[in-house]
Amino acid sequence: MSAGSPVIKDLSLPFDEAQLRQIAEDFPTPFYLYDERAIRENARRLKRAFAWNEGFQEFFAVKATPNPHILRILAEEGFGADCSSLAELVLADRAGLRGESILFSSNNTPASDYVQAKQQGAVLNLDDFTHIDFVDHQCGGLPEVLCFRYNPGPLREGNTIIGKPEEAKYGFTREQLFQGYKTCQERGVRRFGLHTMVASNELYGAYFAATAEMLFEIAVELQSSLGIRLEFVNIGGGIGIPYRPDQSPVDLERVGADIEKLFESMLRPAGLHSLRVLMENGRVITGPYGYLVTTAIHKKHTYKEYIGVDACMSNLMRPGMYGAYHHLTVMGKEHAPTDGVYDVVGSLCENNDKFAIDRPLPAIKRGDLLVIHDAGAHGHSMGFQYNGKLRSAELLLQSDGAVRLIRRAETLDDYFATLQGLE
Numbered sequence: 115m116s117a118g119s120p121v122i123k124d125l126s127l128p129f130d131e132a133q134l135r136q137i138a139e140d141f142p143t144p145f146y147l148y149d150e151r152a153i154r155e156n157a158r159r160l161k162r163a164f165a166w167n168e169g170f171q172e173f174f175a176v177k178a179t180p181n182p183h184i185l186r187i188l189a190e191e192g193f194g195a196d197c198s199s200l201a202e203l204v205l206a207d208r209a210g211l212r213g214e215s216i217l218f219s220s221n222n223t224p225a226s227d228y229v230q231a232k233q234q235g236a237v238l239n240l241d242d243f244t245h246i247d248f249v250d251h252q253c254g255g256l257p258e259v260l261c262f263r264y265n266p267g268p269l270r271e272g273n274t275i276i277g278k279p280e281e282a283k284y285g286f287t288r289e290q291l292f293q294g295y296k297t298c299q300e301r302g303v304r305r306f307g308l309h310t311m312v313a314s315n316e317l318y319g320a321y322f323a324a325t326a327e328m329l330f331e332i333a334v335e336l337q338s339s340l341g342i343r344l345e346f347v348n349i350g351g352g353i354g355i356p357y358r359p360d361q362s363p364v365d366l367e368r369v370g371a372d373i374e375k376l377f378e379s380m381l382r383p384a385g386l387h388s389l390r391v392l393m394e395n396g397r398v399i400t401g402p403y404g405y406l407v408t409t410a411i412h413k414k415h416t417y418k419e420y421i422g423v424d425a426c427m428s429n430l431m432r433p434g435m436y437g438a439y440h441h442l443t444v445m446g447k448e449h450a451p452t453d454g455v456y457d458v459v460g461s462l463c464e465n466n467d468k469f470a471i472d473r474p475l476p477a478i479k480r481g482d483l484l485v486i487h488d489a490g491a492h493g494h495s496m497g498f499q500y501n502g503k504l505r506s507a508e509l510l511l512q513s514d515g516a517v518r519l520i521r522r523a524e525t526l527d528d529y530f531a532t533l534q535g536l537e
């Protein structure tokens with residue numbers, strides 16, 4: 115992909131209507147379907163883009179798609195896991211990830227989470243200066259390796275999802291960062307990393323090179339001022355995906371090449387050529403390769419035209435929460451004229467429970483299967499049970515074409531499982 119030839123979003127699907135109807139006979143809608151082949155190909159592409167860095171590794175942000183089957187696929191592709199909670203640490207362990215294959219990038223962290231992360235041998239990425247003492251005195255001492263999350267404040271603009279860095283609750287200031295390394299050096303920590311995460315769903319590829327530049331500059335300064343040779347910099351996640359059909363994906367090869375240039379011009383002359391470049395993306399890894407499949411169950415005509423589907427915001431909250439666009443395909447009508455204009459709605463008692471508003475779509479009838487695109491990250495994982503809605507199943511469309519249930523749908527028994535004292 116070259117800078118001069120923008121590639122527009124790929125709207126093709128890895129299944130046709132007949133295949134999807136067959137799947138829906140075995141697994142009632144709504145369900146999530148992940149495309150293993152595409153996830154693997156995409157993982158390999160990211161690795162190729164950074165192959166110039168010997169120690170490059172992507173630590174998949176578990177929160178995006180917290181299913182051990184997906185983590186296992188990514189582990190087979192050489193990815194580690196970026197965890198932010200105790201449950202995510204255990205998930206990574208269930209996927210077979212051990213020790214420094216796990217980064218623990220948490221915030222406002224309970225002691226029990228740090229203790230668990232240390233037990234698993236994960237690399238701790240501290241979110242605040244005071245966490246140095248917290249880990250030292252309340253979590254059994256400082257580990258051999260530590261990473262700090264940098265918040266550049268007014269030095270960087272954020273974007274709409276993550277907000278402005280100086281208003282974000284995350285990370286150390288620059289001054290705290292240097293003080294933190296010094297303190298830990300004095301207390302015997304020997305290996306260090308540096309992390310930041312200043313963008314979310316960012317489609318402007320140059321943003322990531324600018325982030326790398328910011329961290330590389332600190333790496334050089336840490337060496338000259340404190341004699342600390344960072345082992346790695348983690349430029350975070352946040353690579354965006356084109357949710358809208360007229361958007362282009364980030365040119366990963368270009369991002370990799372731009373960061374390589376900075377590496378060569380800033381780090382190699384400083385003798386820091388063995389520094390590992392890490393990332394912790396979620397969305398760009400699995401987002402485009404997961405689909406929420408739902409059935410049209412009602413048509414309603416009042417002041418507008420509504421299509422009621424059997425999924426709702428509790429299955430995918432991004433449209434309701436952020437007003438996010440998710441492309442919709444009506445199966446079997448991919449090439450039909452879009453002569454209807456619909457609000458596609460779920461069944462929550464919330465008027466923002468809408469997957470699409472005023473969306474031109476082919477004429478939809480009850481029983482049609484609708485596919486909601488780009489639901490493979492921050493989709494199922496953000497589900498909830500408001501209104502007694504149950505989370506759906508997750509299916510894997512395996513590379514060999516077979517479909518496997520990797521998480522069953524919740525049942526009413528699950529819903530009542532935590533209640534106590536009922537007859």
Ligand SMILES: Cc1ncc(COP(=O)(O)O)c(C=O)c1O
Nearest residue numbers: 175315351352353394395396397
């Ligand atoms: C610390 C951290 N790392 C990585 C990610 C993954 O972000 P994305 O899925 O946008 O790549 C997140 C997302 O919330 C995050 O908070």
